[in-house]
Amino acid sequence: MPLTAQHAHAGVLDATVEPLGEGTSWKAIHRARPRAPLTCRECGHGLHAKLSPRGLRFFAHDRAAPTCSLVGETMAHRLLKLKLASAIREAGWYAELEVAGDGWRADVLATSPDGARRMAWEAQLAQVTVDELRERTARMEASGVPVCWVTDRERPWIGAVSAIRLSLVDEPGPPAAVDVTVVDGTGVFRESWCPRRRCENDGGAPGPCPGHGWWRPAEPGVGLSVFVAGVLTGTIRAHRTPRYSRLFLESARIVWTTRPHVITERAQLVASERRREHDDLASAAHERHLAAIAAKLARQQALTPPAVDLVGREARGYVGVRDATPEWAMGVPLFVHDMPQGVISPVVSRVSAEVRMQFRGLTMFVATEAERRALARACGPAQRIVLFEVEIPGEPRAADTAVTYRRAGRVR
Numbered sequence: 001m002p003l004t005a006q007h008a009h010a011g012v013l014d015a016t017v018e019p020l021g022e023g024t025s026w027k028a029i030h031r032a033r034p035r036a037p038l039t040c041r042e043c044g045h046g047l048h049a050k051l052s053p054r055g056l057r058f059f060a061h062d063r064a065a066p067t068c069s070l071v072g073e074t075m076a077h078r079l080l081k082l083k084l085a086s087a088i089r090e091a092g093w094y095a096e097l098e099v100a101g102d103g104w105r106a107d108v109l110a111t112s113p114d115g116a117r118r119m120a121w122e123a124q125l126a127q128v129t130v131d132e133l134r135e136r137t138a139r140m141e142a143s144g145v146p147v148c149w150v151t152d153r154e155r156p157w158i159g160a161v162s163a164i165r166l167s168l169v170d171e172p173g174p175p176a177a178v179d180v181t182v183v184d185g186t187g188v189f190r191e192s193w194c195p196r197r198r199c200e201n202d203g204g205a206p207g208p209c210p211g212h213g214w215w216r217p218a219e220p221g222v223g224l225s226v227f228v229a230g231v232l233t234g235t236i237r238a239h240r241t242p243r244y245s246r247l248f249l250e251s252a253r254i255v256w257t258t259r260p261h262v263i264t265e266r267a268q269l270v271a272s273e274r275r276r277e278h279d280d281l282a283s284a285a286h287e288r289h290l291a292a293i294a295a296k297l298a299r300q301q302a303l304t305p306p307a308v309d310l311v312g313r314e315a316r317g318y319v320g321v322r323d324a325t326p327e328w329a330m331g332v333p334l335f336v337h338d339m340p341q342g343v344i345s346p347v348v349s350r351v352s353a354e355v356r357m358q359f360r361g362l363t364m365f366v367a368t369e370a371e372r373r374a375l376a377r378a379c380g381p382a383q384r385i386v387l388f389e390v391e392i393p394g395e396p397r398a399a400d401t402a403v404t405y406r407r408a409g410r411v412r
């Protein structure tokens with residue numbers, strides 16, 4: 001049951017305004033004798049003006065109407081269309097009802113005062129699939145007409161397409177008095193940061209806070225007139241959020257929001273990116289650390305045979321190779337008759353004053369000139385350091401020879 005009708009002489013009549021069309025008042029067509037010549041713009045069948053028990057004006061199909069998409073419209077649907085048209089007119093735009101376009105029909109078509117911009121507002125109360133709405137949205141957008149889908153129920157397509165849910169307070173009384181609020185489909189971004197630029201949320205490792213803000217509908221709801229005016233003037237826009245809420249279930253969503261919220265969300269997206277970079281660097285540093293340990297072990301292994309050989313000859317005894325411990329700055333200690341004689345490749349940064357005392361009188365074994373110099377700096381000039389140019393597996397060397405190690409290294 002439509003809100004508009006084709007009048008044989010006066011053109012299109014709109015039941016939501018007064019007069020309804022060119023000089024035609026409601027009085028002139030409602031219960032008029034003789035009947036006003038009205039037909040349905042959709043199916044061409046006869047229509048008559050009618051008043052709902054609550055005083056809402058509309059047009060009803062005459063008896064024996066054919067199948068017409070406007071016949072099934074409920075009172076709630078008509079009320080919603082009326083509310084949308086009123087809000088559009090309040091915002092200073094033109095509102096036309098039941099307008100046919102290229103492969104679509106808009107419930108309410110809003111046109112800017114200069115006629116340059118159009119936007120459709122669709123009262124979608126019946127069940128419909130997300131795919132169907134996406135298809136209809138695309139058809140309208142192809143005509144340069146963006147659309148906002150409007151319902152008064154919880155629907156899975158809110159957020160999947162640009163849509164809003166209204167709380168339609170269904171109280172008895174004149175339709176104009178019915179209060180309508182937008183309760184879903186809008187979005188405000190609630191930012192949330194950990195203090196002191198350190199993240200202690202989500203059980204993560206220390207590092208910059210990626211932000212823990214989330215989107216949620218504006219509360220309390222926005223009045224429909226304020227919302228419609230905001231959308232038509234461009235202060236409220238449909239924004240596609242990369243991630244809607246803290247729950248991963250609620251992924252990308254289209255929300256109607258204002259610029260400050262989009263900016264706040266962007267700050268979080270930048271911070272999250274920074275956090276990801278931090279984590280990547282941390283894991284790279286961890287890998288470098290592991291690689292350094294592996295290289296150290298390989299060096300100590302390669303140095304062991306020539307070091308054991310030298311210590312055994314000098315101390316004249318069986319050489320015991322013991323575990324690398326902090327006491328030896330993670331170097332491998334060599335013992336003869338239970339007395340320490342030498343240490344293989346200790347970690348220079350671990351040579352403390354205490355370790356330096358331990359090393360006194362012992363022979364250090366190193367594999368490179370750089371290692372020798374660093375260790376000499378850490379231990380002092382009195383420290384004896386022997387360099388064996390050994391081949392270390394997995395460590396390519398410039399002058400790679402067939403010799404595994406030089407027996408008589410440089411002894412000082």
Ligand SMILES: [Zn+2]
Nearest residue numbers: 040042043068
């Ligand atoms: Zn019809």
Ligand SMILES: [Zn+2]
Nearest residue numbers: 194199201209
């Ligand atoms: Zn945090």
